[in-house]
Amino acid sequence: MFQVSGEKLDIDALSAALENHAAGAFVAFEGRVRKQNDGRRVDRLEYELFAEFCEIEGNRILEEARGLFPIIDVRAVHRSGMLELGDVAVWVGVLSSHRGAAFQATRFIIDSIKSRCPIWKKEYYHDGPTEWVGCPTCEHHAVSAEKVFSRQQRLLGEHGQKALSASRVLIVGAGGLGCPSAQQLTAAGVGYIRLCDGDKLDATNLHRQPLYGYQDIGSYKAVLAKRRLEEMHPFTKIDAVAHDFTPRNASTLLEGIDLVLDCTDNFAAKYLINDRCVAEGIPYVQASIFQNNAQLFSYRPGESACMRCTRPEQPPADCVESCTDAGVLGAATSIVGSYQAMEALRTILRQKSVATTYTIHFDLEEADNFNVKRRRDPNCPACGPRPRDFQYEDQVTLEEGEQTYSMLRDKALTWVDIREIHEHDPSIEASIRLPLSSLKREFFADTNQTFVIYCQKGRRSRALLKELRVKGLDHVLGLKGGLEAMRKAEM
Numbered sequence: 001m002f003q004v005s006g007e008k009l010d011i012d013a014l015s016a017a018l019e020n021h022a023a024g025a026f027v028a029f030e031g032r033v034r035k036q037n038d039g040r041r042v043d044r045l046e047y048e049l050f051a052e053f054c055e056i057e058g059n060r061i062l063e064e065a066r067g068l069f070p071i072i073d074v075r076a077v078h079r080s081g082m083l084e085l086g087d088v089a090v091w092v093g094v095l096s097s098h099r100g101a102a103f104q105a106t107r108f109i110i111d112s113i114k115s116r117c118p119i120w121k122k123e124y125y126h127d128g129p130t131e132w133v134g135c136p137t138c139e140h141h142a143v144s145a146e147k148v149f150s151r152q153q154r155l156l157g158e159h160g161q162k163a164l165s166a167s168r169v170l171i172v173g174a175g176g177l178g179c180p181s182a183q184q185l186t187a188a189g190v191g192y193i194r195l196c197d198g199d200k201l202d203a204t205n206l207h208r209q210p211l212y213g214y215q216d217i218g219s220y221k222a223v224l225a226k227r228r229l230e231e232m233h234p235f236t237k238i239d240a241v242a243h244d245f246t247p248r249n250a251s252t253l254l255e256g257i258d259l260v261l262d263c264t265d266n267f268a269a270k271y272l273i274n275d276r277c278v279a280e281g282i283p284y285v286q287a288s289i290f291q292n293n294a295q296l297f298s299y300r301p302g303e304s305a306c307m308r309c310t311r312p313e314q315p316p317a318d319c320v321e322s323c324t325d326a327g328v329l330g331a332a333t334s335i336v337g338s339y340q341a342m343e344a345l346r347t348i349l350r351q352k353s354v355a356t357t358y359t360i361h362f363d364l365e366e367a368d369n370f371n372v373k374r375r376r377d378p379n380c381p382a383c384g385p386r387p388r389d390f391q392y393e394d395q396v397t398l399e400e401g402e403q404t405y406s407m408l409r410d411k412a413l414t415w416v417d418i419r420e421i422h423e424h425d426p427s428i429e430a431s432i433r434l435p436l437s438s439l440k441r442e443f444f445a446d447t448n449q450t451f452v453i454y455c456q457k458g459r460r461s462r463a464l465l466k467e468l469r470v471k472g473l474d475h476v477l478g479l480k481g482g483l484e485a486m487r488k489a490e491m
């Protein structure tokens with residue numbers, strides 16, 4: 001609520017009105033009457049304002065702040081009439097779960113009040129006549145969408161910019177490709193982004209995932225990315241989903257979405273995204289990168305070949321090396337992720353693109369790109385007239401916290417073998433051996449590392465995992481199918 005007050009402000013009462021124990025941060029701004037301005041001694045000052053217009057515009061600013069920043073509550077009051085030295089002239093209070101949003105919203109509000117509300121300030125000087133004064137610099141730090149997107153709008157036109165701000169994009173994967181593409185789309189003013197990734201940040205991610213820093217290690221990437229992107233670009237609403245895209249949550253994640261960016265690094269996810277987008281008629285842009293070679297294409301329903309038109313069956317998960325084994329440069333993932341964002345913009349703006357009919361191959365070492373035509377298969381099992389009911393066995397049967405070996409193998413994890421002593425054979429060299437019969441649950445208390453427990457076939461680890469998850473130990477994972485599934489994947 002925004003108010004104009006002719007009375008001295010009661011700061012304690014204003015703060016108390018915003019009390020809410022669900023909020024982790026309370027930021028208040030107090031603008032006070034100072035005793036000098038530009039070297040001249042000031043005795044007091046006077047505010048003249050159109051109270052009614054001021055309150056309408058002030059409340060509009062607070063509503064905008066609620067839309068732009070994840071805040072819980074907000075209040076602002078501006079004085080009118082004569083003020084003495086030290087009096088509070090304007091007060092803004094913001095409650096939020098996190099301090100970052102509270103600081104940003106407070107600044108947005110005070111700057112906007114200064115630049116938009118019809119308020120005039122008259123200073124009474126000690127050594128001469130009174131003068132009307134303003135703050136000519138305030139308008140420079142008030143955020144305005146028109147200004148932020150002005151250079152881009154010259155290319156896209158007002159209509160194009162509006163299309164971006166009305167668009168809703170799902171980005172699957174907040175890693176090497178997801179970071180640059182999310183960054184570009186928020187910077188361009190895409191209105192809504194849902195960002196999903198079930199991974200926590202590992203030190204080995206930092207060189208190619210520029211949204212994160214050293215201090216973020218161990219936190220969920222989706223949550224980190226949301227926080228960072230909202231700090232940089234307040235015009236995009238972002239929802240973080242700290243979970244992988246799976247057959248179970250696919251429909252929920254695709255709800256209300258106009259376009260999907262496939263920034264994943266495994267075939268299982270890529271086929272799943274393809275099948276669900278084809279079934280629901282949602283366009284997507286897919287990219288993959290391996291060392292200095294990358295591929296990208298854009299699927300538009302009814303126009304393009306889908307992934308199964310050219311490769312009907314999903315190849316085995318372990319048939320290609322991953323970035324962890326092969327190595328990849330951050331500059332390379334940034335180029336491809338940015339290109340993916342470019343294709344996303346083309347799709348939203350309904351512009352033509354070669355990526356809808358060709359797969360673009362990037363050779364980042366030789367700077368030699370080439371396109372390969374993709375043809376629609378009239379009998380495609382996904383986009384053809386009789387689509388198949390695909391089964392995603394590995395994932396359908398995963399319990400909470402359980403993952404397949406291909407999902408786990410490249411991660412920095414502490415492997416714990418819970419088989420009994422008589423079962424042991426030299427399996428994974430780096431494993432810790434803690435037989436289930438004598439295992440102390442406190443061993444898993446250290447939340448600084450991610451544990452993965454495994455047994456022979458995956459049954460005992462599944463039971464233990466369930467028990468640990470009930471206790472809130474969500475940094476413990478389980479290997480589906482146990483050692484036997486691992487050996488099978490290694491063959």
Ligand SMILES: [Zn+2]
Nearest residue numbers: 306309380383
């Ligand atoms: Zn197809």
